[in-house]
Amino acid sequence: MKILITTSPGLEQELQKELLELCGKTASFRPQGPLELEVDINELCLILAGSFLASRVLYPVAEFHAWEEEVLFKEIYAIDWQNFFDKSYKGMDTFRIDAHGRTGGCDYTVQQALLKSKDALVDKLRDQWGERPDVDKENPSQHIEMFFSDGKVEVSLDLSKEPLHRRGYRAQLIGEAPLRESRAACMVRMSEALLTMPAKIYDPFCGGGTILIEAAMMLRKIPPALLRAVPNWKFIPGLADSYRKTVADLKARALPSSPIPLLGSDISKGALIRSRAAAERVGVKTDIILEHKSFQDQEIGEGVMISNPPFGERLGDELDAQLLLSEIGKKAKFKTQLSSMTLLLPTEYETAAGLRPTRKLRWKAGPLALSAVKYDLRR
Ligand SMILES: C[S@@+](CC[C@H](N)C(=O)[O-])C[C@H]1O[C@@H](n2cnc3c(N)ncnc32)[C@H](O)[C@@H]1O
Numbered sequence: 566m567k568i569l570i571t572t573s574p575g576l577e578q579e580l581q582k583e584l585l586e587l588c589g590k591t592a593s594f595r596p597q598g599p600l601e602l603e604v605d606i607n608e609l610c611l612i613l614a615g616s617f618l619a620s621r622v623l624y625p626v627a628e629f630h631a632w633e634e635e636v637l638f639k640e641i642y643a644i645d646w647q648n649f650f651d652k653s654y655k656g657m658d659t660f661r662i663d664a665h666g667r668t669g670g671c672d673y674t675v676q677q678a679l680l681k682s683k684d685a686l687v688d689k690l691r692d693q694w695g696e697r698p699d700v701d702k703e704n705p706s707q708h709i710e711m712f713f714s715d716g717k718v719e720v721s722l723d724l725s726k727e728p729l730h731r732r733g734y735r736a737q738l739i740g741e742a743p744l745r746e747s748r749a750a751c752m753v754r755m756s757e758a759l760l761t762m763p764a765k766i767y768d769p770f771c772g773g774g775t776i777l778i779e780a781a782m783m784l785r786k787i788p789p790a791l792l793r794a795v796p797n798w799k800f801i802p803g804l805a806d807s808y809r810k811t812v813a814d815l816k817a818r819a820l821p822s823s824p825i826p827l828l829g830s831d832i833s834k835g836a837l838i839r840s841r842a843a844a845e846r847v848g849v850k851t852d853i854i855l856e857h858k859s860f861q862d863q864e865i866g867e868g869v870m871i872s873n874p875p876f877g878e879r880l881g882d883e884l885d886a887q888l889l890l891s892e893i894g895k896k897a898k899f900k901t902q903l904s905s906m907t908l909l910l911p912t913e914y915e916t917a918a919g920l921r922p923t924r925k926l927r928w929k930a931g932p933l934a935l936s937a938v939k940y941d942l943r944r
Contacts, residue, residue, distance in 0.1 A: 575928025
C-alpha cells in the first residue's frame, strides 16, 4: 500500500534516512509535502512503532482533479467513508479535516474547500447511516488530511491519529518551551552519537529532559511508540496484531541500559523533577544522571553536548542569548574535552558561539526561525 509520512518542516531529509534504516526503502520527496513510500503491513508497523522522526502516517483514500467546488463535493461524497468511520464503538467517530497547499485556478480557496469537503463527508454518512459525525477540532477520533496542488486534490486518513512525536512520556506543560520530541531526536541523530558512541552525552540546559530521554531511547533501541495506543483499522486486516508483534519484537531487542552515560543539568528544580518523572515513564530513569547546577558551574569533560539553551522569546528574558552563546562557545572550546556540540538556537545566532557550524538544519517553531547546528570541536 502507498503511505505518506509527514514530519516537522526541516526534518524531511533525516526522516528519509531513518525510513531507509527502518524498512530498507527510499521514500520519495514531494514538493512541500510529505514523503511517499510503498510498504507492506510489517513495514507500516515498523514505521508506526519505530520512527523517532515521523509526525503522521497517512493512508491516501482518494486522488482526483477538481477545479470547481461542485466537483470537489461530488468526489468527496463518492469516497466510501463508512469503511473508515466507526459508529459502533463509543458512538459515532468525530473528525477534523486539515488542508494544505494551493488552489490556484480553482473556483474555491483552501478554506472553502475545507467547508465543502466537511459537508460532503457529513452528508454521505448521514445518507448511509441516518446519523452524522460531529467535527471535533481538539480531540477528533478521525483525522483527515487534504493536499491541494492547484486542481489536484489528495485525501488521506491519518493512521497515527495522535501525532507520533507525542510519545506520551511527558506531562502537558503550560507556558513552558519543551522541545518537540521528534526535533530532539533529530538533534541526537545530527550529533552522530549513535554512530560514534562518545564517552558521555551532556545537556546542561536539559529542562524537561526531552533530548536526553530521546537519546536514551535511541541508544537502547526502545521503540518510541512504547506508550502509545495500538492502531486498529478494520480496513487494514491484521494491523493491530501485526503492530503488537512489531512492538514486542522491538522491545525484546532493546538494550537493558544505555551504553553511554547521559548527563543533564538545569537551574530549575521543577524542570528536573519533570525530567525524572518523564524518564521514569519510559523506563530510562537509571540511564540519565540529573544535577541541579548552572551551565556555568557544570563540569563538562569528554563526549558530546546536545542542548537547547534558553533564548529570550521562548522563555522570557532569562539571559541575553548573544552573551550566553558566546559563553557556551568559549567554555566548549577551552574548558571541556567535547568532540562536538549540537545546539538548537534562533537562526540569527548560528555563529554567535564563535564557532563554525559543520552541519545545520533550519526549521520553524511557530513564528520562530530556528537552527539545529552541529559544531565540530576536534582540535
Ligand atoms: C529551552 S529550555 C530547555 C528545554 C528542554 N530541551 C526541554 O525539552 O524541556 C532551557 C532551559 O535552560 C535552563 N537554564 C536557563 N539558564 C540556565 C543556566 N545558566 N544554566 C543551566 N540551565 C539554565 C532553563 O531552566 C530551561 O529549563
